[in-house]
Amino acid sequence: MQLSKFSFGLGDRFAHQGVAQLRAIMKANEKGLDISPVWNKSNREHHYVHTEPASVRTEADGAVQKLGFEGKYFVDADHINLSTVAPFVAHSDFFTLDVAAFIGKPAAEEEINTFVDSCQKYVGELQVPGIAEPLQVTNELIAEIASKFLAAANQASEIYKYLVENKGAGNFVTEVSMDEVESPQTPVYLLFILKMLADKGVPAQTIAPKFTGRFNKGVDYRGDLQQFAKEFEEDVLVIDYAVKEFGLPAELKLSVHSGSDKFSIYPIMYDILKKHDKGMHIKTAGTTWLEEVIGLALAGGDALEVAKKIYANSYNRREALCAPYADVIDIDPTQLPTVEEVNGWSGDKYANTLRHIPGHPDYNSNFRQLIHVAYAVAAELGNEYYAQLEKNAEIVGNCVEENIYERHLKRLFNL
DSSP states (O other), rough: HHHHHHHEEOOOOOOOHHHHHHHHHHHHHHOOOOOEEEEEEEEEHHHHOOOOOOHHHHHHHHHHHHOOOOOOEEEEEHHHHTTTTTGGTTSSSSEEEEGGGGTTTOOOOOHHHHHHHTTGGOOOEOOTTTTTOEEOOHHHHHHHHHHHHHHHHHHHHHHHHHHHHHHHHTSSSEEEEEEEEOOOHHHHHHHHHHHHHHHHOOOOOOOOOOSSSSSOOOOOOOOOOHHHHHHHHHHHHHHHHHHHHHOOOOOOOOETTTTTTOOOGHHHHHHHHHHHHOOOEEEHHHHHHHHHHHHHHHHOHHHHHHHHHHHHHHTTTTHHHHHGGGGGOOGGGGGGGOOHHHOOOOHHHHHHHSSTTTTTOOOHHHHHHHHHHHHHHHHHHHHHHHHHHTTTHHHHHHHHHHIIIIIHHHHTTTT
16 A cells, blocks of 8 residues: 555544545646645544544545545544554554654663664765765764664564554555654664664655744744754755665655645745655644634634634633644744733634735734644533534635645745
């Protein structure tokens, strides 16, 4: 089972927007692309919203059937580990193995030494085709990388073996996620991480490293664009080298997590991928949920009141809501409007404050990030929220489709 050259992760926390999301993918594919939609939902999101993994499969299959989509599509068990994977096995065919919690955990000294011994041919000035400056590789560096990442590679191997036993080899796509950590993994780190995965028999088709810069949820990339461009290109070339050197799957490609709304790096990634004729997986999640709230605000009336209630409940619980996402949000509480202010807003004012259009006078990234992590608040409203989604399905769906196609896919692929 293989992804297309390009794949796009579609988060839909409340399982109402699958058709709108797929319309956007199909519109891009009509321009000559072949993008695989990948519906993703994590165990944490299921827990907060009180859903089961089967619901994502039902949504994906339903959208594909309704629109007559004939391409490849997948359902991603997002950020799973050994303790959470079991309920996803029957319903998913894409598994994001999240081993970030094992980065830095100690590995046996004998295992570290064995890995270092296996890497002797790479010690010195390692010339990776396409990278101007050779990678400087020492035994000390390899030992450092092994001490940080061998435990994570072992965990990835354990999860992969479990999936093979319960789903069968070749019946799913494997992604390895190492992005939710503080320190970025440089290209030379990525090279030896890939060797570890190959040694452990994990045939990753995508890998999500931690890049330099901030990948905050739902807002633009923050960091040095030139440094990101250099790192991204070197990662692409390291993967190409690792595929040939270590026998990893030929379709292995970079995965960019928290990839929604990273508008400033989309042209950079497109140019590099085009230059080297490579693919990419980019994962979005809460951006669709934000468009639901925008749609309700624009619908006015009771729907707008629900949107205002979501903000009020979020504002009063922001510390608890933000805590699980501390590494991927950056909210200045002093820049948040008061509940009283928001309660006086029109639907357009609310939507313009939330919608990600940099430079718009109403746009507030702090407001947007808080709503982004507040989907549990909407879940608690239950039918009050769902009823408004269904009543205003057309306007909400149009917001979702426009966001994915106009602000994401068009920028990503220079359409």
